[in-house]
Amino acid sequence: MAKRDYYEVLGVSKGASADEIKKGFRRKAKELHPDRNSDNPDAETQFKEVNEAYDVLKDGDKKAAYDRFGHAAFENGSAGPGARGGYGPQGQGDFASAFSDVFEDLFGDFMGGQRGGGGRQRAARGSDLRYNLRISLEEAFTGLQKTITVPGSIACSACSGTGAEGGAEPVTCPTCSGMGKVRAQQGFFTVERTCPTCSGTGQIIKDPCKVCAGSGHVEKERTLSVNIPAGVETGTRIRLAGEGDAGMRGGPSGDLYIFIEVREHAIFQREATELYCRVPVSMASAALGGDVEVPTIDGGRSRVKIPAGSQSGRQMRLRGKGMPALRGGTTGDMFIEVAVETPVNLTSRQKELLREFEELSEDNQPETSKFFKKVKSFWDDMTG
16 A cells, blocks of 8 residues: 555644644544544554654754655665664564654653753742731831741751762663653653652752751741731732742742731721721700710820711711721821710610600601601602
8 A cells, every 4th residue: 555645644744834734643642542542443543654754854954855755765675764663573673762742742740841851850939838826906016126036947057058979979760861851662652750769850869968967957046036017908019029838949938928918906907008986975965066086006196076966877987097008108097987876775864855855856857757758758759
């Protein structure tokens, strides 16, 4: 049976660029891979045909010879697709090499993990650490220096972080020759796996440090002084570079992230840079008006005028008495919210006076009058 045209096998035109040829190869290789075509007995043959076509067309010299002479360019012992072992049982190593890029697309980590080869991980960055810090609203207003104790790991001083006794340098892993990966032939495929001897680092320690057992770091609590800026809120994150866990084999340390939580306050409620203070006011003071003294977050006092006839929910603004902005020199405002308090535990005389006051107050309660007029209108519409 005559061989099919290599360009036709890859599904590309004869004038296709190297990139188009590679894309065609990848597409056909995925489409015809035997593992994806278990019901097609010809899949393996077609898969090999795709590989043979790509092996020729990806090589500039072979492609030029093929374009000029066709399949005859590789007959009679010429350097053709099978000249370095072919694609039978004796040539599977070259076959796997030619397909290494598409195998990574098909199988991901199963075929060797990350692109770029090598797999060496001589020095690894340390882990980042998280520390939750609770502060008061007053501390968030002023900012502060806080001393914290952080559990974590530091570089072993006995081996200078190398993990080897006396600080000796690790040696190349004899199993993988420093590559961090080993190859194994499994029938039709060559599979790469992480080296079991060095766990992918490409190095081993012959004489582990007795202090850190070869890890290169030891557990130890550290005391750090942290600057908490004014204006922080719950959820604010502060990063301390290099204060995380120590790196492996001399790698850089991770970072420490401090997450701020501002405790709820007994008097003030906060929304960003604004503060709110709910102030109870007697019925008489709300009706007649008057002054009330309120606290401020800086520890001071402010006198606020309550207008006559104030209702619950009315707000008065104190400019510049809120929280500072975390970034920028602005300061928010403080809002005083009136809460008219209904008296309780009345005496007989107080009740008598209130009833008398109620009888005389028909024209002094506009909101009540408006509401019941709306109610009457609603009921009239329903009955009509």
